[in-house]
Amino acid sequence: MAQLFKKDEKFFNIFSEMTVHILEAAQLLQTMLGTPTVDQAPLAQKIKDLEHKGDALTHHVIDELNKTFITPIDREDIQRLCSALDDVIDLMDSVAKCIVLYKIKEPITAVPEICSVLLSQAKELGEAVSVLRNSDNVIAHCIEINRLENEADQHRQTAIAALFDHVKDPIEVIKRKEIIETLEAATDKAEDVANVLESIIVKNT
Amino acid sequence: MAQLFKKDEKFFNIFSEMTVHILEAAQLLQTMLGTPTVDQAPLAQKIKDLEHKGDALTHHVIDELNKTFITPIDREDIQRLCSALDDVIDLMDSVAKCIVLYKIKEPITAVPEICSVLLSQAKELGEAVSVLRNSDNVIAHCIEINRLENEADQHRQTAIAALFDHVKDPIEVIKRKEIIETLEAATDKAEDVANVLESIIVKNT
Amino acid sequence: MAQLFKKDEKFFNIFSEMTVHILEAAQLLQTMLGTPTVDQAPLAQKIKDLEHKGDALTHHVIDELNKTFITPIDREDIQRLCSALDDVIDLMDSVAKCIVLYKIKEPITAVPEICSVLLSQAKELGEAVSVLRNSDNVIAHCIEINRLENEADQHRQTAIAALFDHVKDPIEVIKRKEIIETLEAATDKAEDVANVLESIIVKNT
Numbered sequence: 383m384a385q386l387f388k389k390d391e392k393f394f395n396i397f398s399e400m401t402v403h404i405l406e407a408a409q410l411l412q413t414m415l416g417t418p419t420v421d422q423a424p425l426a427q428k429i430k431d432l433e434h435k436g437d438a439l440t441h442h443v444i445d446e447l448n449k450t451f452i453t454p455i456d457r458e459d460i461q462r463l464c465s466a467l468d469d470v471i472d473l474m475d476s477v478a479k480c481i482v483l484y485k486i487k488e489p490i491t492a493v494p495e496i497c498s499v500l501l502s503q504a505k506e507l508g509e510a511v512s513v514l515r516n517s518d519n520v521i522a523h524c525i526e527i528n529r530l531e532n533e534a535d536q537h538r539q540t541a542i543a544a545l546f547d548h549v550k551d552p553i554e555v556i557k558r559k560e561i562i563e564t565l566e567a568a569t570d571k572a573e574d575v576a577n578v579l580e581s582i583i584v585k586n587t
Numbered sequence: 588m589a590q591l592f593k594k595d596e597k598f599f600n601i602f603s604e605m606t607v608h609i610l611e612a613a614q615l616l617q618t619m620l621g622t623p624t625v626d627q628a629p630l631a632q633k634i635k636d637l638e639h640k641g642d643a644l645t646h647h648v649i650d651e652l653n654k655t656f657i658t659p660i661d662r663e664d665i666q667r668l669c670s671a672l673d674d675v676i677d678l679m680d681s682v683a684k685c686i687v688l689y690k691i692k693e694p695i696t697a698v699p700e701i702c703s704v705l706l707s708q709a710k711e712l713g714e715a716v717s718v719l720r721n722s723d724n725v726i727a728h729c730i731e732i733n734r735l736e737n738e739a740d741q742h743r744q745t746a747i748a749a750l751f752d753h754v755k756d757p758i759e760v761i762k763r764k765e766i767i768e769t770l771e772a773a774t775d776k777a778e779d780v781a782n783v784l785e786s787i788i789v790k791n792t
Numbered sequence: 793m794a795q796l797f798k799k800d801e802k803f804f805n806i807f808s809e810m811t812v813h814i815l816e817a818a819q820l821l822q823t824m825l826g827t828p829t830v831d832q833a834p835l836a837q838k839i840k841d842l843e844h845k846g847d848a849l850t851h852h853v854i855d856e857l858n859k860t861f862i863t864p865i866d867r868e869d870i871q872r873l874c875s876a877l878d879d880v881i882d883l884m885d886s887v888a889k890c891i892v893l894y895k896i897k898e899p900i901t902a903v904p905e906i907c908s909v910l911l912s913q914a915k916e917l918g919e920a921v922s923v924l925r926n927s928d929n930v931i932a933h934c935i936e937i938n939r940l941e942n943e944a945d946q947h948r949q950t951a952i953a954a955l956f957d958h959v960k961d962p963i964e965v966i967k968r969k970e971i972i973e974t975l976e977a978a979t980d981k982a983e984d985v986a987n988v989l990e991s992i993i994v995k996n997t
Contacts, residue, residue, distance in 0.1 A: 437938075444931065447994045457994050465987060483953055521649065528642075543688055552757035552962035556969070559761070577670060584652045584662050726854065733847075748893055757962035764966070782875060789857045789867050 386586060387454050387515040392446060394454075394515055396439055400467040401508040403432045407474045408497070408504040414481055415565075416494045426478040433475040436468045459582050466575040467507070473568035474500075477561060484557040491548070492541035496565050499534040503527050503572040510579055520583050524576035534569035538562055591791060592659050592720040597651060599659075599720055601644050605672040606713040608637045612679045613702070613709040619686055620770075621699045631683040638680040641673045664787050671780040675712070678773035679705075682766060689762040696753070697746035701770050704739040708732050708777040715784055725788050729781035739774035743767055796996060797864050797925040802856060804864075804925055806849050810877040811918040813842045817884045818907070818914040824891055825975075826904045836888040843885040846878045869992050876985040877917070883978035884910075887971060894967040901958070902951035906975050909944040913937050913982040920989055930993050934986035944979035948972055 387394035407429050414425050443464045447457050480486075510523035541562045549555050592599035612634050619630050648669045652662050685691075715728035746767045754760050797804035817839050824835050853874045857867050890896075920933035951972045959965050 441935065444990055444994060448931075448997050458991050461987075461991050461994055479949060483949060484956070521653075525646065539684060539688060546689070546758065546762070552761070553956065553965060555758060555761060556962070556965060557956070577666075580649055581663050581666050584649060584666055587653050726858075730851065744889060744893060751894070751963065751967070757966070760963060760966060782871075785854055786868050786871050789854060789871055792858050 386582075391454060391515070393443065393460050394511075396443055396446075397463060397467065397511045397514070398508075400436060400439055400464065400471075401504070401511045403435055404467065404470050404474075405501075405504040405508055407432045407471055408501045411474050411478060411565075412494070412497045412501055414478060415497045416489065419487075422478075422482050426482045429471075429475050429478040433471050436471040440464050440468045455582055455586055459578070459585070463575070463578050463582065466571070466578045469571045470504075470507070470568060470575060473564060473571050477564045477568065480557075480561050480564060484561070486557070486561065490541065490558050490561060491544035492537045493562060493565060495537040496534050496541065496562070496569065499530050499537065500565065500569050500572065503530045503569060506530070507572060507575055510576070514579065514582075520579055524580050527576040528573055531569045531573040534566050538566040591787075596659060596720070598648065598665050599716075601648055601651075602668060602672065602716045602719070603713075605641060605644055605669065605676075606709070606716045608640055609672065609675050609679075610706075610709040610713055612637045612676055613706045616679050616683060616770075617699070617702045617706055619683060620702045621694065624692075627683075627687050631687045634676075634680050634683040638676050641676040645669050645673045660787055660791055664783070664790070668780070668783050668787065671776070671783045672712070674776045675709075675773060675780060678769060678776050682769045682773065685762075685766050685769060689766070691762070691766065695746065695763050695766060696749035697742045698767060698770060700742045701739050701746065701767070701774065704735050704742065705770065705774050705777065708735045708774060711735070712777060712780060715781065719784065719787075725784055729785050732781040733778055736774050736778040739771050743771040796992075801864060801925070803853070803870050804921075806853055806856075807873060807877065807921045807924070808918075810846060810849055810874065810881075811914070811921045813845055814877065814880050814884075815911075815914040815918055817842045817881055818911045821884050821887060821975075822904070822907045822911055824888060825907045826899070829897075832888075832892050836892045839881075839885050839888040843881050846881040850874050850878045865992055865996055869988070869995070873985070873988050873992065876981070876988045879981045880914075880917070880978060880985060883974060883981050887974045887978065890967075890971050890974060894971070896967070896971065900951065900968050900971060901954035902947045903972060903975060905947045906944050906951065906972070906979065909940050909947065910975065910979050910982065913940045913979060916940070917982060917985055920986065924989065924992075930989055934990050937986040938983055941979050941983040944976050948976040 410425050410429050414422050453460060506523045506527045510520050513519050545555060545558055615630050615634050619627050658665060711728050711732045715725050718724050750760060750763055820835050820839050824832050863870060916933050916937045920930050923929050955965060955968055
């Protein structure tokens, strides 16, 4: 199978940086959701900073594409991959904002579990991108990311069932339901990255 | 117009199988939503089985693409079509899960109508894919699928208006609103498949 | 940089017409949301008419693509751009429907601000498409559309916080939250158009 990127490839380095940001954001989110006694606002701010870095990298990719004559894979796939990675951070940022905005101060049933799945996906994304250079074994990581998404979906169901069983205040139900669903949507976005990676491999095989 | 797939084309067969699963899931969903006195859990389980089959077919397509040197249409379009078909089943599975999880035991106004539109779309999808082999008349089916989506949207509005007029318990409103919206989202996903089919025809004309 | 479309290019004209409809719909929406004392139903009907025109143009593009041998940019990008523009109108139509359906009679905190951002995006979209013919400066408009989306997101947060602070009836919270979120989703769709435009520029540079 062809080697898609050279060792010093600038696009490859941008994707790697993105996955480092995703991993860091997932770890921050886990702290926010697992130990709600911590001061949440500064952690949400750190995730917001990572989200801004993601936006900057996304625009940087466009600039680089416009300056580059020959690209290692199709130009639009480079943009699509970068944009899909950026979406994962965006959703994590949305969750962090919600936690602060809704003043969520106690753990929500099954939500730390979803976050832990997201953290596993973040690690897999990092590995999938790191092996993308040689287009080696990427599919195996993608399948694992999809499997993890199914796991997150199971936890979401548990979380929603517990929510309706134990929380009686409709306003609280609305707030917590949004956090559960947005967090699960982040795991969907990780799956979208996996799909983009798979389609890149499929096209370049 | 070119014949896109040969009669024994493996990708064509996978798409056909997908549409058969979609039709079966839509029929099961209609039973669940139209006659809520039936035992819902086993029907939801059957839809879940179809959803797993859809996932398996999606991964099978990736494997086949990696083993196939020349494909009848662009490799990424094959993956995109398969993934769009899979999304329709995923949303139906989400609705079925909600019905069980939220213990919905009585019909929701206008929801059987949305489900009946979805069933019509499922039939159209089957026909659109079956004529895709000769790229004959696909667009007509796509237009009908889009028209049906507009119909589903009208029913959704009726359903939501009836919900706010007749249901006073906010928790019940939240639960039923989610079922109405997820079901309508399934008809949106059918429209997404139609859009992918249209773009395949447009590219290969 | 290449001139992507000729002056009399039919596809270019369709995109231009789309952005005119988007601008008109955004202005109607601003009237509906800023001065809820006006009779809302006729304004919602006008937006619905624009939405139908958008659908008609989208199908017209497919027809034209099927009749056209050589296209100025990739066929699928023409369809993708048209479909992304159509999505912006669709979401505005959803907001207009909600306002009528939910009988929203008083302004919602920060919602006129989101609508005003959407109006700015509509103007930027018109300019981005008008310079697309020469592929000149499109990226600058896209960056501005993205920046505006971040602004809309800030307003959405303010709106949601105000909602939970001041509205105690859960049913009212559900209704207004949907309007806030759908309106903000329209600004996301404008950003999606900007992303499609960027990818077209990237591919054709």
